[in-house]
Amino acid sequence: MSGAPTSADSGFFGRLKVLIVEDSKEMRNLLTALLETMGVVHIIETRDGESGLAAFARHKPDIIITDGAMIPMDGYEMTRAIRAAGDAEGANPDVPILMISGHVGRDKVTHARDQGVTDYIAKPLSADVLYEAIVAAVSKPIHFVEKPGYRGPSPRRSLDARRS
Amino acid sequence: MPEHRLPSRLGGQDSKDGDTPPDVRFIRVPSIAERKLGREYVAPMRLDPRVLDQMQQTIRGLETKYAEALKSQVAMLQILVEPACKGDSEARGRLYSLAHDMRGLAGTFGHPMVSRFADSLCGYLENCEAEDLKDGTVILFHVDAIRDAIENPRTDAAVTLETLEALERLIEANRRDRRRLG
Numbered sequence: 641m642s643g644a645p646t647s648a649d650s651g652f653f654g655r656l657k658v659l660i661v662e663d664s665k666e667m668r669n670l671l672t673a674l675l676e677t678m679g680v681v682h683i684i685e686t687r688d689g690e691s692g693l694a695a696f697a698r699h700k701p702d703i704i705i706t707d708g709a710m711i712p713m714d715g716y717e718m719t720r721a722i723r724a725a726g727d728a729e730g731a732n733p734d735v736p737i738l739m740i741s742g743h744v745g746r747d748k749v750t751h752a753r754d755q756g757v758t759d760y761i762a763k764p765l766s767a768d769v770l771y772e773a774i775v776a777a778v779s780k781p782i783h784f785v786e787k788p789g790y791r792g793p794s795p796r797r798s799l800d801a802r803r804s
Numbered sequence: 805m806p807e808h809r810l811p812s813r814l815g816g817q818d819s820k821d822g823d824t825p826p827d828v829r830f831i832r833v834p835s836i837a838e839r840k841l842g843r844e845y846v847a848p849m850r851l852d853p854r855v856l857d858q859m860q861q862t863i864r865g866l867e868t869k870y871a872e873a874l875k876s877q878v879a880m881l882q883i884l885v886e887p888a889c890k891g892d893s894e895a896r897g898r899l900y901s902l903a904h905d906m907r908g909l910a911g912t913f914g915h916p917m918v919s920r921f922a923d924s925l926c927g928y929l930e931n932c933e934a935e936d937l938k939d940g941t942v943i944l945f946h947v948d949a950i951r952d953a954i955e956n957p958r959t960d961a962a963v964t965l966e967t968l969e970a971l972e973r974l975i976e977a978n979r980r981d982r983r984r985l986g
Contacts, residue, residue, distance in 0.1 A: 648849045655840045664905045666873060670866065670912065677862040678855055702836050709904075734833045742908045742923070764911025764919055767859035771851060778836040779849035787828040804911070 648775045650679025656778070657682040659701035661692035661718065662740075663710045667765075671705060671740075674770060689713030693721055700731040703777060708741035708748065715739055716755045723756035723792040733791065734784060736777035740765060744801045753799040756792025766804035773802055863912060870913040874954055877902050881947045889940035896937070900929045906950065917953040917964045921946055924968060928975050936982060942974055 658680050662668045668685050675683055684699050686692045690713040692706060704722070706715040725733045739752050742763040749760050759773050785794045837845050881902055887895035906922035925946040937943070949967050953959070 648852050648855065650855070652837065652841060656836070664908065666870065666905060666909050670863075670909065673862050673866060674859050677858045702840070736836065740908075742904065742926075763908035764916070765908075766912065767863055768856055771856050771859060775849050775851055779847070781835045781838070782833040784831040784833060785828060786831055787825070 648779075653679035654681050656680055656702045657684070657699060659684045659686070659692065659695055659699060659704045661686050661689060661695075661704065661706040661710070661715060663687050663707060667707070667740075670765070671770075674767060678771070678774070689715055689718030689721075692718050696722055696735070697725075697729060697731050701735060702732075703774065704735055704737045706737060706739055708739055708743055708752065715741075716751060716757075719752070719755040719757050719792075723790070734782050736782070738773055738777055741801075744803070749799055749801050753793070753797070754795045756790075757799075758793055760799060760801045762801040762803045764804060769802050769804050867913045870909065871954075874906070874910065874913075874915065874918070877906065878947070878951050878954060881950070885940055885943050885947060889937045889943065891934065891937075896929070899943070900926065903929065903946075915954065915957065917957075917959075917961075917968075918950055920964075920968055921949045921953060921971070924971055924975075925950075932978075933982065936978055939978075942971070942978060945971055945974065 653675075658675055660668055660671050660675075660683060662671065662685075668687075672683055672685065684695050684701065686695045688710040689706070692704070692715075693713070695701075696704065696718075706718065708715045719737050719739070722733055722735065722737065725731065736758040737756065738759050738761060739757045740761045740763060741748065741752075744762045752760050758777050761769055761773055783794065784792060837847075837849055881899060884895045884899040884902070888899045903922045903925045907919055907926055909919075910916070910922060911919035925943065928942055928946070932942075949971065952967075953964065
């Protein structure tokens with residue numbers, strides 16, 4: 641990390657709209673507090689994939705941070721639905737989706753990647769891992785694969801869980 | 805506006821000639837930062853140490869509040885053990901949900917061992933059969949270990965790890981019993 645000029649400041653984050661999809665109230669509070677510290681002003685909170693999907697269409701977020709395991713709809717199914725949404729009334733189906741999960745087994749990470757998750761963050765969460773993941777997600781150009789039945793980050797890329 | 809590319813011009817594994825079905829397209833979409841900032845965008849976007857420092861302060865500021873919540877959650881776990889073991893599915897679900905929250909959050913707020921014990925408890929609850937729960941020993945021992953880790957956060961890590969291994973041995977012994985008894 642350097643002290644060189646950067647766009648990763650509150651001026652930039654203040655322009656972002658972030659959707660949090662998380663069933664734990666404590667985790668939502670933590671994420672909201674950290675995003676506000678970064679300078680994010682527009683934060684939408686929802687409790688499961690179903691309400692997350694509705695919020696995606698309604699609020700058109702710039703980035704989504706989601707839990708994996710939730711009921712009735714989990715974060716994997718929500719991600720798949722967003723990627724398949726096409727131009728959902730102006731909402732961006734290419735939106736970066738960060739999944740934060742306590743399940744860090746290879747099968748879960750691979751499953752998340754195959755649904756179109758941009759990056760996977762292991763719980764417990766730390767400030768540096770969250771910050772790095774958000775900056776990477778919003779600053780890297782998005783390379784997508786589009787084929788029958790799938791649109792999203794390449795399902796053949798290597799994806800490992802970011803850990804503290 | 806998305807930029808459409810021929811597969812063979814994209815670097816990496818995806819670009820292998822002859823390896824891409826004709827109905828697959830590769831698309832490069834401008835990043836969120838490029839879209840939001842336009843000409844103001846300075847690439848590459850570097851991490852700002854001041855922002856990170858403020859985020860770490862935010863977590864430290866929430867630690868006291870979380871410690872209080874954690875105590876209440878452990879008290880609730882203790883209440884839920886008995887009904888969960890007697891077959892109350894709502895109590896079992898609530899117990900799992902609390903352990904799941906602890907697994908995800910306790911480590912962030914300086915209680916890594918609480919997170920490890922909660923992870924072990926979640927793993928047990930995810931894999932056990934309803935019959936296993938009638939004997940609540942495994943759950944009780946986990947809840948005791950979580951409570952002890954909160955009350956004595958400076959306990960030697962070796963002792964805590966030994967407790968964790970003992971819990972794992974107990975779970976394995978229960979599994980063996982279940983297999984033996986069919």
